[in-house]
Amino acid sequence: MKIIIAADLLNANFGLVIWLGIIFLLLLIILKRYAWGPITSALEDRERTIGESMQQAEKALAEARQLQADNERARREAEQEAQRLLRDAREEADRLRGEEVQKTREAIQHMRDQAQDEIEREKDSALDALRAEVADLAIQAAEKILQTNLDAPSQRRLVENFIDDLPKN
């Protein structure tokens, strides 16, 4: 008996179409409700979280950079301020020392002048005293000479010579 083969590649099987239609529809509904929904929403959540995190990280980085730049500027400013202060202090010190030196020099000069004057005055008084002493000595000498009978003219001459011999000052 030669039977007709049921299955070939192109035969139309409407039962199969209906079965598969139902199966696929159920598969689609179940997966959509219980699988694709949770999965895609989870993926979206995660992507959003990652995106936000990256944005935040970027913002934080920008902030950190800003902060660093601010710090750098503040440091530079502080440094400049410190240098300025140092320079001012040095200048002030220099100025003060100069003044001090000047004052000291003036004081020394003043003292020297005073001493000079004092010396001059002492010298004058000494000379005067000497002169008086000499005159006294001369008179005493003259008396001695007189006591040894010297005539008056000779005495005078002697005295005058003596006085002339004395230094003028």
Added chain:
Amino acid sequence: MGKLFRALVIILLMGLIGTPAALASGEDDDFDPVHHTADGYYLDFQPIGKVELPRIFLMRDANGSIGVDFFGGTASALRSGRYVAEVDESHGDEAHEGDAAETGHAQAGDVEALIASGAHLDAHLVPAAGSVIIDFSITRHLIFSLLGAGIVLIIFLRLAGRYKRGIGRETAPQGLFQNLFETLIVFIRDDVARPNLGDEHYKKFLPYLLTVFFFILVCNLLGLVPFGATATSNLMITSVLATFTFFFTQINGSKDHWKHVFWPPDMPILVKFLLIPTEIMGLFTKPIALAIRLFANMTAGHLVILSLVGLIFTFGGLFGPIAGYGVAPVSIAFTLFVNLLEILIAFIQAYIFTILSALFIGMAVAEHSHHDHEHEHAHEPAALAHGTAPAIIGDGAAETAEQAPALAPAS
């Protein structure tokens, strides 16, 4: 490399051992690749055996009342006497179908002989009285599409469970299972759905695209499993999938979509009347092309594999067993290569079906936001897909783009 080579040699030698058994078991039949690729009412676990699948018929009996007949298998349907194997009328010397119905007892011996030979599994059953309205019998491809659907369901319900527990929602995805499928899901979303459907529409169609992609992929891969069958190498099954795409496309078609079909703008009246039938045909050719492309690709791959295996039997039968042995290593090497190619094609065809579905739906849902300025924007991508004169070029381009990947595996 050395290991790989050794493994290859071992596989080829196993062919030498397996050949005599295969030759012995297949010696009385002709080896028919088409028959093995086609659907059937049994699961084929040869050489262990075959499992008959339930036969369910929605039928109108002789009195005209509608009923459902349920049998455990083809054999029990035949033994019940209510169904007979349709015989080829051209071989007039055999008993006629009508005679069988009238002389049930006389036919009983023939039925047992038919069942004993195993040929009843391939028989086309007709009711002894009345007519079958729809044959709801469970077929091999139905079983394997159910299996595919079950696998997809298990994988993605488990995956969804992980995301619900927070793994992958707040933390990074963990493990091969989650990473692998997440990569595929993200690929479908970002490289298939979003570019073709646009940011505002893609979410609505993403569940369908994901379902169809993974269902086709799993069905394709099941065909490569030993004792498996490729549900997607059945034109009925691919037609159902294409019909889903067709309905998704038409139900969600925008006003512009229908306007371009039934009253293409910016065209002389006469050209409009030429274009309208073309556009209406275009609505149907797209899903038909989808169905045939998937069917043809999956069928072709299996025919090639089976033909290469069949070379062993052909040579063995024509030139003696020695020739069979000689051809076996070459044949198995090529089969291995085509099998590897089939893995690639399983992915490619699932991808092509999905991306073309996305493209067709995307073309239908696209709206022209500046309808008044269409003249200025005639060359916008959306207008290109929809526009009248550019539409022909656009469709042509789309078709050739479709053909290229479709043809590639066939070569």
